[in-house]
Amino acid sequence: MTSRLPIIDMHCDLLVYLTDVPNPDMNKVEEIGCALPALTEGNVKLQVMAMYSATESGSTNYAALQRDMFKVLADSDNSLTSVTNNKILQQVMRQSGSVGMVAAVENASGFCEENEPLEDGFKKLEKMIEICGRLLYISFTHHTGNRFGGGNMTNDGITTDGKMLLDYLHGRHIAVDLSHTSDALAFDMLTHIDKERLDIPIIASHSNFRPVWKHNRNLPDELTQEIIRRKGLIGMNFLRAFVNDEDPEALLNHILYGISKGAEDVICFGADYFYTADSTDLSRIPYYFKEHEQAGTSYNSILSRLQEQLSQEQLEKLAFGNARRFITNLWSKD
Template identity: 65%
Template structure:
């Protein structure tokens, strides 16, 4: 395992599943570096200055209760005597980048977390408001996960947006919450952009933890046209560390994705979205290992990446990748009236 020193630059990462681990795994502990790559000691070692904590659920009965447990876990982390500090605006972000702690902010991965398939949409929006109140701020919302729900098609489907999906976008207008494309079908992604343009909605666009399909042909990776749309809209693209989305056989494929982004117009959009989650569940046995050895946890991965890229990207580009692009994006969307 890589034992590099902590990353020399501050790191902002757009996606991890610590909240799922803490609420779903019996005996889960926030400092268990053996079980999850974003355990708190690893975040501190990796010089994480802001870690986005996803509230995730699959689409099934009880999904909102499952997500509620995670929003409560976020509150407990924010209130505990640990190395985490909530970030809810530009001032807190500036402090987090200079502090010896890790900032944290919540996001929603799958809108089924606040609205189940059979309940009135208005009730779902009330649950969303309560979730935002509980965690103080939500950075982004992903409509779907891998499959389809009432809002649209996930990344393993070909379905586009539904009426409820359009209503969710209308709800998000002007609320300083980004729409996340990381788990949309291609059809849903383009439908989202079309509705935003047609209705002139003020909604930032990101792909919080996705790589490039031109480098590795996988449904979870972004096609060229969607990359161009996100870049055109001043969005973010968070590089995912999972082996399945990089190249299952090539340990250094992550550098090809990063360099592709810089070479194809995404220099001001590219950032990190490592996607660390609990991988010891037996149902995932056929997909092991999930991460290449140098990317197994936050304490070593960012340092490894920056060191390897030191002679391939210039200093300004390394700053953009590490934290600069994400910082500018957050400050821009939060500064709007």
């Protein structure tokens, strides 16, 4: 690998940082690993910007702030470019120093509160799509459950509203993200999609592999195989809690394990960078191993370490190829 490969990353929380942290600065690499200088240094060509909300009163207002921040960034005179179609994607992949961005929803509570009519939630979702240009994917839940189903720290499956949300997404060229679902919800979603013959792509935007590190946020083999079968994506998460408590080398083991299980054409990056300085959970500190703590150095380091185990083609698939193929195919249906 003579030069840094272009990178597509499927998940970060820069929008939360810019709307929720006092005096934020998207140029402060020391505060968040996906700061703009780090993305540029790391040769990130497309960064998915998640709009996150907890499932609680006011969740839609919280997400709306991030929605509007995405628009501000898209309209600002900076190095960020809103990517809403394949032509723009091709442009940012070629341009030096340019970072593309596309919006996603992390927890459907961001557009639909627990006690409001579902139709009103769909209207807010449409508003998100209008302001952001498009959404790449939607996660139904976060770690807790909501009106759509069980989060990854529950055993609950899909609800009637969850099935209605899937029906609504049919043919809309928005992927559904399994990274924060319970196993029960994930399998229920797949069952409903197949039963109703819905046209909905499936991904896990920022999840690793449970046989390598046992955590509810990581994928069991059965879900990994479903994503492979459906030609989705699995984004490797850099958070220590989902990699290994002690060994940074385990992230390489996740990647190699996935490829050994047939995920060569779906594996990509989903680093999950977010602001951690206000954390009260001391058990999670440090959130990232030193090797993985910011985008400017992490991707290149990982790819360099894998050169002896993977071919150049495999490295390119991991860095950008698989994600670009998925997105290009998804958007070619527009």
